[in-house]
Every structure is written in structure tokens, then in C-alpha cells.
Amino acid sequence: MALVSPSRIRTAAIVLTVAAMALHYVLPPKHIVIHPANDNAMTIYSDAQWGGESSVEWLDEERTRWLCSLKRSPAHPVCGLSVHWNDTQRKFINAYGFSNVKVKLRYKGPGNTLRLYMRNFDGQHGLKEDRDTHKFMYVNIPTNDFGDFSAPYTTEVALSEFQVADWWRDEYKVDRNNAKPQFDHITSFGVDFPFPQVMGEHTLELERVELIGVWIKAEALYLGIILAWLSVLFTETTWRMYRWRKVAKENLRQVKDLTNYAQQLQEKSEKYRELSHIDSLTEVYNRYGFMQTLKSLFGKGALNGCLLIIDIDHFKRVNDEFGHVTGDKVLREVASLFAKNIRKGDIFARWGGEEFVLLVTSYNLEQAKSLAQKLRLLVQNHDFNSDAAVAITVSIGLTSFSKIDSLNSAFIRADEALYSAKTQGRNQVVAY
Numbered sequence: 001m002a003l004v005s006p007s008r009i010r011t012a013a014i015v016l017t018v019a020a021m022a023l024h025y026v027l028p029p030k031h032i033v034i035h036p037a038n039d040n041a042m043t044i045y046s047d048a049q050w051g052g053e054s055s056v057e058w059l060d061e062e063r064t065r066w067l068c069s070l071k072r073s074p075a076h077p078v079c080g081l082s083v084h085w086n087d088t089q090r091k092f093i094n095a096y097g098f099s100n101v102k103v104k105l106r107y108k109g110p111g112n113t114l115r116l117y118m119r120n121f122d123g124q125h126g127l128k129e130d131r132d133t134h135k136f137m138y139v140n141i142p143t144n145d146f147g148d149f150s151a152p153y154t155t156e157v158a159l160s161e162f163q164v165a166d167w168w169r170d171e172y173k174v175d176r177n178n179a180k181p182q183f184d185h186i187t188s189f190g191v192d193f194p195f196p197q198v199m200g201e202h203t204l205e206l207e208r209v210e211l212i213g214v215w216i217k218a219e220a221l222y223l224g225i226i227l228a229w230l231s232v233l234f235t236e237t238t239w240r241m242y243r244w245r246k247v248a249k250e251n252l253r254q255v256k257d258l259t260n261y262a263q264q265l266q267e268k269s270e271k272y273r274e275l276s277h278i279d280s281l282t283e284v285y286n287r288y289g290f291m292q293t294l295k296s297l298f299g300k301g302a303l304n305g306c307l308l309i310i311d312i313d314h315f316k317r318v319n320d321e322f323g324h325v326t327g328d329k330v331l332r333e334v335a336s337l338f339a340k341n342i343r344k345g346d347i348f349a350r351w352g353g354e355e356f357v358l359l360v361t362s363y364n365l366e367q368a369k370s371l372a373q374k375l376r377l378l379v380q381n382h383d384f385n386s387d388a389a390v391a392i393t394v395s396i397g398l399t400s401f402s403k404i405d406s407l408n409s410a411f412i413r414a415d416e417a418l419y420s421a422k423t424q425g426r427n428q429v430v431a432y
């Protein structure tokens with residue numbers, strides 16, 4: 001089995017999907033603590049610094065609880081607390097990936113609403129060093145949403161609830177497009193009172209402020225899972241296609257092999273068929289080949305012509321005196337002489353032993369006779385180049401025929417003619 005098979009990849013993908021989803025729901029949210037923290041500074045302020053009548057003071061040594069006394073005066077009534085860190089080690093907070101701010105605050109007083117705010121330095125508007133120029137974003141929260149001193153209560157506010165203050169936009173002449181809340185360079189967090197402020201004494205205690213976010217957003221997680229599954233399916237499809245191609249290639253190769261093998265068999269069977277028609281010694285037709293060729297000629301229509309039976313004279317002597325090897329050589333040469341000197345359509349075969357037959361079509365008896373004489377002389381005059389000091393001659397008996405059913409009788413007549421040629425002294429042609 002392959003090391004990385006599709007089923008293994010799919011199993012791994014299922015395990016990873018389940019693990020990712022479980023982690024997503026089980027993991028505690030990520031958070032950044034804004035307060036309390038060692039690296040921030042807390043300031044309380046009031047309109048007293050601009051000549052107003054309001055005042056503010058810490059109520060405990062730990063500086064967690066403070067008292068705002070809001071008083072009407074010509075100055076705009078202001079009182080609040082600011083947590084900031086742009087003059088501490090932590091220059092700013094990037095809240096990318098965070099969605100909420102969680103505030104644990106206690107309030108006691110006549111006010112109905114508190115204002116939570118954050119400032120963010122955006123580089124285009126304001127100076128880094130001057131916190132008052134940083135974008136002011138706020139959200140008003142009913143005081144009921146916070147606990148009083150008897151029952152502390154935690155409120156969570158979505159960052160999307162914050163809006164940029166109109167006065168900040170007007171003061172720094174920022175157009176609407178650039179006046180959208182942003183939380184990538186938060187430089188301070190604060191609590192104060194929105195307009196219309198309620199005069200009187202307000203006691204507040206800020207216990208904890210933190211940014212809350214998920215490690216990975218659900219949409220991003222699902223998109224990731226979908227992409228991972230798409231790549232698993234892609235990998236699997238590619239793998240399967242690769243395998244199928246390999247199998248198809250192998251099948252094709254086998255088909256090719258079989259085709260080649262079938263071709264070889266065909267060639268062999270052709271060869272054997274041919275061999276079954278051919279006399280192995282002389283390489284001319286044997287008796288079977290002669291009959292088959294004759295049949296195919298009959299198939300093409302009525303046949304007429306002449307039949308010649310050729311027999312080597314005193315061939316036994318050649319064998320007896322010079323051996324069979326010489327005898328074979330003589331047989332081959334006689335066959336070759338005949339084969340070379342007949343027409344393409346004529347059928348020449350070794351009938352058996354030292355006897356040959358020749359069937360010439362469309363020849364009358366006279367024409368066949370002169371052909372037979374020509375062949376007889378060819379043999380007589382041929383230099384057999386053998387050790388046989390005996391002259392090689394042939395006797396030929398021939399006859400004509402014009403009908404298929406007369407072929408048998410033609411054989412008988414030609415045989416009789418041959419016998420006659422032999423008895424009359426051999427090396428001659430006799431026609432019946």
C-alpha cells in the first residue's frame with residue numbers, strides 16, 4: 001500500500017477538522033489586559049484645570065476608586081479617568097483580532113450614563129506625542145449596566161459600538177471617510193460622563209479592563225476547513241488520475257503485447273501454412289501445395305491447359321554411386337531449373353521422390369511439347385557441378401486437358417506418356 005494513500009489523507013483531514021472545531025469551541029478567548037497593568041499610567045481629571053468648579057480625587061491609596069464632584073460653572077463640566085501608555089513601555093495596543101472590550105466597573109451616583117472611550121493614533125491626523133490629537137472614539141453605556149458597590153458587574157462592549165466623536169472630527173477637520181473607528185494604535189482608555197452631565201457626586205471604581213477576541217474567527221476557520229478539504233479532494237483526484245493513468249498505460253502495454261503476440265502467431269501460422277505447401281528439400285510446391293493451388297485456380301473458372309510429369313532418369317544410380325547428399329543436390333537443381341523457366345501462372349511441384357509435375361494453363365499440346373523439350377534440354381545441358389560423373393536427364397510425359405473432371409484422366413494419360421518415354425530410352429518427351 002502506498003505510504004500516502006487518499007484514505008490516509010482523508011482520515012488525517014477528518015481528525016484535523018474535528019480537532020480544529022473542538023479547539024475553536026474549547027479554547028478560552030484571547031485577551032489583552034488594559035487595566036490593571038504595570039505598564040500603564042492612570043490619571044484623573046476635571047474641568048478644574050480649565051477654571052471650572054468640578055473636582056476629582058482618589059478615594060483609596062491603591063488608586064482604584066475616585067470621586068467626581070460635578071459642578072455647574074461657565075466651563076464645560078468634565079470629570080473622568082484616563083488609562084494610557086503612550087508614555088510608558090507599551091506605546092500602543094493593536095486590537096486587530098479583538099472584538100470586545102470587557103469592563104468591570106462600579107458606579108454610585110446620580111448619573112444615568114457613563115462614557116467609555118478610547119483614543120487611537122492613526123499617523124495621518126494628530127501628533128504621536130500629543131495624546132489629545134489621537135482619534136477619540138466613544139460609546140455611552142447606562143450606569144445600570146455596571147455594578148454598584150454592593151454587586152460588582154462586568155459589562156462587555158463590542159468594539160463596533162464605538163464611534164468617532166463629532167467634535168474630534170470637526171476639530172481636526174477629518175473627512176467622513178477617515179473618521180471611522182480604528183483600533184490598531186490604541187493609546188488610551190477612559191471613563192467620563194457624556195452630555196448632558198448630571199451634577200453631583202459620582203463614585204467610581206475601575207477594577208478591570210481587557211480586550212477580548214477569538215483566536216481565529218469562525219468564518220476564517222470554516223474557510224480554512226473548506227480550503228483544506230478542497231486541497232484534500234484535489235490531491236485525491238490527482239492521485240486517482242495518476243493511478244488510473246498508470247493502470248491504463250499498463251493495460252495498453254498488455255494490449256500491445258497481446259497484439260504483437262497475435263501478429264507473431266499469425267506470421268507463424270502463415271509460415272507453417274506455407275511450409276505445409278512447400279517441399280522442404282526443393283522449395284517448390286509439394287503435392288498438397290499443388291492441389292491447393294489448383295483448387296484456387298478452379299475457383300476462378302474453368303481450366304484448360306497441359307499437364308507434364310517429369311521424372312529424373314536413373315536417379316537410383318546417382319544415389320547408389322554418389323550418395324544421398326549428391327542425390328538431394330541434383331533434386332534441388334532440377335527443381336530450381338524448372339521453377340526459373342516457367343511462367344508465373346504455371347504450377348510446378350515435386351510429386352514425390354524424383355518425380356515432378358508441371359501444369360501450364362492456356363497452352364495447347366504443341367506449345368506444351370516445345371516447352372517440355374526446352375526444359376528437357378536445359379537439364380541435359382546443365383552443369384550440375386557435382387561429383388556425379390553421370391549425365392542427368394529427365395523424361396517427360398505430357399497431355400492436354402480442357403475440363404476439370406478430366407484432370408484425373410489427364411494424370412493417367414501423362415503417366416502413360418512418361419512410361420512410354422522411359423521405355424523408349426529416356427531423356428525424351430512423349431505426348432498423349
Ligand SMILES: Nc1nc2c(ncn2[C@@H]2O[C@H](COP(=O)(O)OP(=O)(O)OP(=O)(O)O)[C@@H](O)[C@H]2O)c(=O)[nH]1
Pocket residue numbers: 281311312313314315316317319323324325326327328331352353354422426
Ligand atoms: N537423394 C534422394 N533420393 C531420393 C529421394 N526420393 C527418392 N529418391 C530415390 O530415387 C530413386 C528412384 O529410383 P527408381 O524409382 O528406381 O527410378 P530411377 O532409378 O530414376 O529409374 P527410372 O525412373 O526408371 O529412370 C530411389 O533410389 C530413391 O531412393 C530424395 O528425396 N533424395
